[in-house]
Amino acid sequence: MVFTRYYLPMTDRLSDLLTRTARLIAGDGHSAGLKPVQWQALRYLAVANRFSRTPGALTTWLGQTKGTVSQTVAALERKGLVARSEDSEDRRLVRLSLTPAGYGLLAEAPEAVSDAMTAGLATPERAALEALLARMLTGHLAKRGYRPFGQCADCRHFERDAADGAPHRCGLLALPLSDADADAICIEQEAA
Amino acid sequence: MVFTRYYLPMTDRLSDLLTRTARLIAGDGHSAGLKPVQWQALRYLAVANRFSRTPGALTTWLGQTKGTVSQTVAALERKGLVARSEDSEDRRLVRLSLTPAGYGLLAEAPEAVSDAMTAGLATPERAALEALLARMLTGHLAKRGYRPFGQCADCRHFERDAADGAPHRCGLLALPLSDADADAICIEQEAA
DNA sequence: GCAAATAGTAGCGACTCGATACAATTTACT
DNA sequence: AGTAAATTGTATCGAGTCGCTACTATTTGC
Known part of the structure; x- marks a missing residue:
């Protein structure tokens, strides 16, 4: 079966570049038995303050749904990298923190593709890229009603x-x- | 169980922004029963010429492994959006093309997050971003020994x-x- | 007080994705 | 020509992703 219709011209080169690059970066990090999202969650929990280390905050940070994050946290807990504790003030909340093993694993994490990709950029280029990405990201989050962190x-x-x-x-x-x-x-x- | 160690300072803000943005973009596109990767494959097959519409080319374009792409293509074929055909010259090759249903679905695809995010940028900003991304992406692909397309x-x-x-x-x-x-x-x- | 909002978990189904193994060609080097 | 090596693609496995729809605890807002 052959179809006569032929290809469409490429309409938006920027969007295409962005999507390809995004997939490479987001799919990076299949090492040490962890998945990409798990690495990102681990990194977040290492740099977030004590009020921001909850499944809910992680949900908006990662841009996922509650259910998915619940499973990601469960997987990290099974591996002994993350510990749960209760909040005495609001008992609906779950406080998360890295275990020593979690910090240890993070310290010896291999270089991420996102770092390798930006390593070749000059300082002003890095600054320009950072400013653009910040606007794009916060704009998107605001439209969705999310906090920017x-x-x-x-x-x-x-x-x-x-x-x-x-x-x-x-x-x-x-x-x-x-x-x-x-x-x-x-x-x-x-x-x- | 409480761990005394506290959080690390955030080291690389750019890498972090990039990773968060990447996850949002790469995870976008859960509509019409398709998955994000399937949409991206569909878009590629619509804009690639006849020599480049093979599972192998799709593999490097998507940055995945052969096995994964094989399944992605199989899923699109099951849905009636993509058709396979043989190559008469090299019988190892599989030629892929969109069916009329594939073109039809693509035409009514909802706006992607990557488009929405870049829509707010001014023309020179778009050009700057495009140039930076192109360098980052081709540099990365070259390091891995892949073609830039x-x-x-x-x-x-x-x-x-x-x-x-x-x-x-x-x-x-x-x-x-x-x-x-x-x-x-x-x-x-x-x-x- | 009691309805509504908030925080989180449980389970389902389709799919992703790396890894390994494998089959069918084609090409390169004797 | 004749075999080894490379190329192209599929099959299968296991752990995990991810949107979805419940569902259970709490806390907050009249």
Whole structure:
């Protein structure tokens, strides 16, 4: 059976490039018995602050559904890389954290394709790409009603050098923050 | 069980942005009963020329393994969107083409996330992004020993306005080319 | 108080994807 | 010509992805 109709011209080269590149990056990371999504979850849990390490936050960070994330977390827990704990204030919440094995595995992770791909770019190019991607991503998330995430220190609730003992302070959650906290990813973050 | 170790600072913001964006784009396209990879395969088969519509070419285009592509093609064939045919010259090859149903489905495909994300960019930004992505992608493919693909008319084997009846000609395969051929994606393409 | 919203889990079905093994050609080198 | 090596593609396995539809706990909003 032969069909007479022939091929269509390629309409959008940029979208095509983006999709091909995306598949390569998103499909990367089949090592140490982990899947790509599991690596990404592990990396997130290593850089997110204690308020942001829940299945729900992971769900919007990864752009997946609750059910899928629940299984991803279960798989990481089975492998002994992630531990669950309860929240004493809100008992619906599950707090997640990396185990020492989780940190250990992350430390010896092989280089990701995304790093290799950007390694050849010059500094201004990296900055330009970062700015474009940030706009594309936050724009997309906003359209979906999702939070953008971001670093604690860039938040409008971040109070630097709060004078009551701790180095800094979160005005939203009314909690003291360490210097390490200030660098962490927070789901509540709002641009200053 | 509580672990004392706390979170690591985020090291590479660009790589992180890229990975998150990539997952959103690569995971997009769960409509009409097709999976994201199946849509991408369908789009490729619509824009690739007749020499490039084989399972092998699709394999490097999608960045997957032969086995996976074999199943993807089988799924599309089951759905009646793609047809197989034999090659009379090399009987190991399988030639793929879209059926009328395949073209029809593609024509009414919903807007992809990659399009929506880039829609908000200004023209020079789109050009800059395209150039960066092209370098990243071809650099990565070259490192892996894969072909970059590309449009027929941009190839060094493309002979415009060949005077023997057909509009153009491919010097590598010694074949006549139509105007439509010139726009198609070719696996043999080498930059002029 | 009680309905509605929120956080998470359970199970299903189709599919992805790397890995290994395998069959059918075609090509390269004697 | 004649065999070894390379090329093209399929078959099968197991773990996991992922959207979907329930479903169970909680907490919050009148």
